[in-house]
Amino acid sequence: MDMRTTTLPNMLDSGSRPLPLADGPELREALKAANLQTLLMVYVHLTHDESMLETFKVHIHPPYTNPDYVMPQDCIDDLHEKLVHVLTTPGAAKSEDPPIELMQKMMSVGVGEPVTDEFVPMVMEQGGFHRSPVRKELSERTPPPAGFKVLVIGAGLTGILAGIELERAGYEHVIIEKNEEVGGTWWKNRYPGVGVDTPSHFYSYSFEISPEWNHYHPHGADMREYFRAVADKYDVRRNIRFKTMVHSLVFDQDEAVWNVTVEDLNSGKREVIKANAVFNAFGTTDRWVLPDIKGIESFQGIITHSADYDENIDLKGKKVAVIGTGASSAQIVSTIVKEVDELVVFMRTKHWMINNPEVKAEVPEPVKWAMRHIPYYKEWFRFRVFWFAADGLYPNVVKDPSYPEDGIAVSALNEGMRQYALSHMHHKLAGRPDLIEKLTPDFPIFSKRVVMDAGWYDALVQPHTTLETAGIAEILPNGIRTNDGKVYELDIIICATGFNASSLVQDLEIKGRDGHDIAVDWADEEERAYMGTTIPGYPNYFLSTGPNIGPNHAGGLNIVSESQVHYLIECLDEMIARGARTVEVTEEAFLRHNKRIDDQMKHMIWTHPKSKSYYQNSKGRPVGPWPFRLVDMWNELQKPVLEDYKFD
Known part of the structure; x- marks a missing residue:
């Protein structure tokens, strides 16, 4: 097995060290180097002292409104000394988390703008403050029947996540991966300077926030080690078949199972795996071809x-x-x-080209120390990074009707x-x-x-x-x-000519019920789905990052992946609770959803006449972007609208 990588020690931390901490130079240096707004959140989290929020809120602004503002030194010194006391004094920190109302107030003060009610549940999850319980331990839940198997295609960011969450939900599963190791595109891509545009402390799983990122935007080696460390921690590899390729998915209506033809890439041997449900978790960024250039x-x-x-x-x-x-x-x-x-x-x-000074900046060792040792620092830091890389950017991609249709x-x-x-x-x-x-x-920026x-x-x-x-x-x-x-x-x-994004499922043969064939249903580049996840005619088949679910104005693929994996399990749980064998989105819901997408897309930058990119198909229709906010996507994927599905 090719195990080329740059090893990063302790990529996954076991959790913040218990209090009290020792008052020494490491703590003092960490406080000097750490983000002040994040330290304020830590202090209030540990003490519930709302008065500090009142003191600081006049000094905290969103970074894009007053980037040169300097916080008064006496406020900084006071916060540092109070934090030292709380962190180093036995019993000074409260044992319970702040109530949700105080958490919301902290969020709003911490970013210098309102964090309204609709954002709070998403932020609690994505900040790493809350994780759903282990489903298989819930007594009121109907467990999957014996022998019920889910097949996952791909062991990249989404496939690893699916393996972790299916295990927590008690679903037998197998992951098919064509490479020799986990990580998907981050395992394969090793070109000079390979890295991620999304900030490190957000581009990761909300339940596994690493304190060990070397850069504020992760390099390829960082990503490889992160995904390998997660796979190790959750023992994901025991359910993965490496060096195996999926060739076709054919639905058997009588048995209500998918017949999945796979090939062992070492031996060339093919076999058929029967799966009750399929989650297609491979992306478009691992399928490349050399450009078609003469000679x-x-x-x-x-x-x-x-x-x-x-x-x-x-x-x-x-x-x-x-x-x-x-x-x-x-x-x-x-x-x-x-x-x-x-x-x-x-x-x-x-x-x-956007100037972002942090894109090559290294994370100082004192900041890593704060991430490792100061309780809740890495969670509040992640919240802050996510907030400013999320829906605050949405207005950039919405057309103002007063602007010329073909303007710059x-x-x-x-x-x-x-x-x-x-x-x-x-x-x-x-x-x-x-x-x-x-x-x-x-052409307009962000198109x-x-x-x-x-x-x-x-x-x-x-x-x-x-x-x-x-x-x-x-x-x-x-x-x-x-x-x-x-x-x-x-x-x-x-x-450096990109990837083959002309088909979301590429050459994979997918045949559903009643003669449905994805090559026909998606012919002429008419790739569509319901919530980028399900398609009528294909029972128990789920897509990751399917049509019109891409976070193309902000955020990262990780928030979409977590939402879609959650949605997959919600749909399967509902099906099993009803005693049904299949769950399938209705044609009516599918058409209604896509009309909604098309109607909103008229108001978005991706339908600008000068907008041309892999976000669109060759006809110019945007097939990648989700035209609403991330919070809308997250909320809508929390539970299926049962009227939009049929269970048989």
Whole structure:
């Protein structure tokens, strides 16, 4: 088994250390380095002292409204000393959690804006303050019948989660994984600079908040180790069949089971597994192909895709081309620019680049110490990170009717974000009007995925870097020829050309009841589902991150995955409690939901005439984004609307 990884000790913490803590330099340094708003939340959580909220609330603002505000030093000193007393004095901290009303008040003060009632349950879960009980221990619940089996496809972020939650709910299950280890795209992707746009302390399971992230935005090695550590802790691997590929799902109406044909990739042997329910938990970010460019097979140097990158490739002193200018390309280019002799970046499309100073910032050791040792610090820190990466960003993607339909922005807020991005670009590319002209997008910001600047602009202004926009005519044995006849001699070509997102289930054959065939039902790119999760005609079949459930304005895939896995088990529990064999969304509910999606999408940035990205199909219909808020998605996936389902 290929176990290449960067080992991070104690990736999962067993929990905050018991109080009291020792009053020493480690504690004092941690308090100096820690986030003040988070420390305030910790203090009030441990003491229930609301007076401190009153003292601090005039000094706390959302970071985007008053970023240069400096909190008075006497307030800081007072908070530190009070925290030292509570953390180091036996019996000074209360043993019980604050009441929910106080928690909500703390949340609102901590972020400097109201956290209203509708957000509280989601935040309690996503902040790691609350986790649903172990279902199989609930006496009033009908347990799954003996032999009832759920088959999960994929052991990435969602598949691992499904294994954990199905075990807690008492469901026998098997996970089919084509790779040799858990982690999905984060196991396979090893290109230079690979990382995550979503902040580390949120891009993880709400019930497993790691204190050991090395960076505020996780690197690929961090993600690999995190998922391996979670799989170890919950003994997930015992239910995984590695190096196995699913080829087809065929529903047997008489037996009410799915016949799942799988192949052992080591031996080539195929077999059929009978499953009562199927959860398709594989994503679109592990299916790649080299670009269709004339002559690509003739190149005599090294040619690779970012998703299949070999870490043993030696770039030092080489002439290297990177095809593509999206998120992966930006990470690669920023990382390799100082190592290569010549670098040519072939731009296919433009992207908006956002300045986020934290995207490469390391987490200081004193902050890690606070995460490990100070009770509730990591939970309140996660809450804060999540809050500012969530629905507060939603207005950016909603069209203001007063703005021109084909304009460069869709609202005043959207225009403000565009100006912010332009200001950063002009600052970084001062003196290079040629690059500014080549790189400035002509579409609204957020209409396609924004890219974090982790050194992209700095790399492009290097004297040995060329940004080529002429387009590739063909790949030659020794390099690339552009459409205007220029030839670049190259040793290595890295294709950062994205993934095959044209079909959410790719080549997987899925045949439901009464002749339903996903290849027919989703023909002509008409991919649709109910809540991105269920489809009429396919009983007991559930999708993860299906059509129109993507958190494309904010948040992370992890919140969608947790919500959908919860929903899967809710649906199965209801079916079993009724003594039924199948659960299936009705055609009426499916049509009503998709009309609702289409109606709302008219008001969203992804239907702007200049919006073109993998969020949409080739006809321009947005098939990826959820057009409502994250809190709406979370609330609607808490329990199925029973009238929208039929149970047989």
